[in-house]
Amino acid sequence: MRLEFRMVVVLTLIAIFSGFVLSYTYISTRNDIEKNAEMAKKNALVKVLPATKDYEEKIIDKETTLLIAKDENGRIIGYAAMTEGAGFQGKIKLMVGFDNTLTHITGLEILENVETPGLGNRIEEDWFKEQYQNRVPPITYVKGKKPEKENEIQAITGATISSKSVVKIVNAAHEKLRTFLKINPSSQPCDEDSSKIGEKTDKEIKTIIEAIKELVPETKEITKIDDIFIVQDSGGNKIGYAGIGVGEGYNGEIKIITLFDISLKHLKGIKILEHCETPGIGSKIEDPEFLNQFTNKVLPLKEAEIDVITGATISSKSLIEIVNKVYERIKKELKK
Amino acid sequence: MNKKHSLGYDFIKGLFKENPVLIQLLGLCSVLAVSNTAINSISMGLAVLFVLFFSSFVIGLIKNIIPSQVRIPSFIVVIATFVTIADLFFKAKFPDISKALGPYVPLIVVNCIILGRQEAFTQKNPLLNSLFDALGMSVGYIIVILALGIVREALGFGTVFGFRIFGSWFHPLIVMILPPGAFLTLGVFVGLMNWISSKRRA
Amino acid sequence: MNALTGALLTMAILGLIFSLFLVLAYKKLKVEEDPRIHEIVEILPGANCGGCGYPGCSAYAEAVVRGEAPPNLCAPGGQEVAEAISKLLGLEIATMEKKVAKLMCRGSIENAVRRAEYTGIETCRVADATLKGDKACVYGCLGFGDCVRSCPFDAMYMGEEGLPHIIEEKCTGCGICVETCPRDILELVPIERKVFVFCKNIERGAVARKYCKAACIACGLCVKAAPEGTMKMENNLAVIIDWKSVDEHAEEIIAKCPTKAIKLDEKFAEVEV
Helix, strand or coil: CHHHHHHHHHHHHHHHHHHHHHHHHHHHHHHHHHHHHHHHHHHHHHHHCCCCCEEEEEECCCCCEEEEEECCCCCEEEEEEEEEEECCCCEEEEEEEEECCCCCEEEEEEEECCCCCCCHHHHHCHHHHHCCCCCCCCCEEECCCCCCCCCEEECECCEHHHHHHHHHHHHHHHHHHHHHHHHCCCCCCHHHHCCCCCCCCHHHHHHHHHHHHHHCCCCCEEEEECCEEEEECCCCCEEEEEEEEEEECCCCEEEEEEEECCCCCEEEEEEEEECCCCCCCHHHHHCHHHHHCCCCEECCCCHHHCCCECCEHHHHHHHHHHHHHHHHHHHHHHHC | CCCCCCHHHHHHCCCCCCCCCCCCCCCHHHHHHHCCCHHHHHHHHHHHHHHHHHHHHHHHHHCCCCCHHHHHHHHHHHHHHHHHHHHHHHHHHCHHHHHHHHHHCHHHHHCHHHHHHHHHCHHHCCHHHHHHHHHHHHHHHHHHHHHHHHHHHHHHHCEECCEECCCCCCCCCHHHCCHHHHHHHHHHHHHHHHHHHHHHHC | CHHHHHHHHHHHHHHHHHHHHHHHHHHHHCCCCCHHHHHHHHHCCCCCCCCCCCCCHHHHHHHHHHCCCCCCCCCCCHHHHHHHHHHHHCCCCCCCCCEEEEECCCCCCCCECECCCCCCCCCHHHHHHCCCCCECCCCCCCCCCHHHHHCCCCCEEECCCCCEEECCCCCCCCCHHHHHCCCCCEEEEECCCCEEECCCCCCCHHHHHHHECCCCCCCCHHHHHCCCCCEEEECCEEEECCHHHHHHCHHHHHHCCCCCCEEECCCCCCCCC
């Protein structure tokens, strides 16, 4: 019995001792290792979304983490996905940044790869990563020629599979973010601001003045009486009335500035000041092409006049409501 | 009868006569895989030195109480413990090197040199001899992997330890960074070693 | 503290499970190994030369304990080892006569005629395979030194005349060189033997003579001079049957040889022939 007993005791003791030693080592190194991972993540995030001052993390699935990038005021400036997928030789881990409407890519950083040196691992080269800036997902790759369309990137010569893998991972990340943010719309500090929507800060007034000047370039002077902005040209003639409108969008309050002609018959145009609509969907109300529809429409606006954004009917229709609300208000004010 | 040698002999033999890589042809996968730059080579070499030395030390201390039926798992547990320590150390203090060496640090557990020395030497020799044996074998390993790393980095990147050594006229030989380049260079080294050995024997 | 207990528990359980597993395996698969085998391996020199005819010292140890092999097959170990093994197994002390390798050919560069120029790989085995080498005598030593290189005890060297030499103090009689020689010219002989027929050419005397100055021409004079039955002529070669008798009458036998194919081994000769 002695030999068998010794076999069990010795091996078990050695195993226990090993476990003890390793626990101690692990605890001593854990902080450094975590710090290194955090550093790597933060550095990558700032590389893809340079204006980031702070961020919030949300885990989407086993391989993907969403990083919500915010500026110093806490406003969301973009979304980044830290994700991984299969490359040619092994796992590729990357960080890809998107603007806050999820329409454009702001940057790409490769975090980990084991691709072939000199070929596949050229995905780490600056020129390859910089291609992705301002591209519109879903991305496709072209070989042997310069990319022409806004969703194309050029694959690395001799490393098509590695390049293709990166494209696949980026597109998958984009999809995952879109789906996730649809179900969990990101918390823009919308609700806090709703109490302040009545007040106007200096920054806001500047924005309003800029917006008016954009819509009516001949603007020389803007005077404010109560809630109405009276727009005058260089000759002192009134050329239009502007007003701030607030209304309920899909996700929260939408704040716009509307410009009417002096007869109050036509809408000269609108500009979005604030909103917290779903990125990539409702946020498309900021799209200039969409907003151009509002130019020179007859007041009050009819729903049929405006083509709503696909998938963002509520956001689109709320704008119509707000315009008409402002119209009614200014009409009443001017009657006095 | 197994002769017991002096400490000096047990150290020196690992450098040349019984060099683990060029004569015994052990531990080749790690030598080929991480020798693409000089800094990676020396890091790997130091990791192997750490693991081999301390494994020999611990196993040398307890070799008499381990029943021979469980000696292989016992050795492996000891070796794996030190490999894990080395791996955690790299990850904490030198994360870039950890990334560069990748899965090859954990693979030191099954590096033939480590287990081979425990089986062939440590378990039947005095502790002090085993320590010198471990040092000799490690230094022999480092010499080879560092030489390979310097050659591959110089010809494949034009640098050594990151410092440019060739002018702009130099076109890097990509093959040196890839596995075939490693194989060929190692083959040349083994051939060189054989030639030197045969000269000494004659 | 949780990481610590988790790790300890995991390792302890793993260690326990696997060691129990091994105990089971040990019980079921145990091969009863005679502990004497291990002791014999300790006695043996551990060179694993294969001279005993077994693949390594462990195999020989097993064979001896099983009774298949006599205890005196280890040439490198010599008498000392043979005695130790015999004592361990309670056998009669076997004697081991020291045997050394000897080259049964004197076809040096000077003596042997070359019929061709050979520029191939310089090993005896390859040369022999290549149309039987470059010497006119196809039974003689090729001189490329396969035997010298094969010696695990560094007991051989190639002489300037083109024939291998054996350093008898170092030679353990393991027999590796004998196995290596593609022409079977090397033989293991008792170290005290004096007289040898240094030729292996089985062709007719006249032909053999044309090929090599030191060839045996099968004239039969040595056989006649030797005591009855101690030597014979076979395949155009003189053959020693009773070496002890031949050694006793060495002088008169070797004096008769016209080519000095049969003579004293150099270490006994006073003058180099």
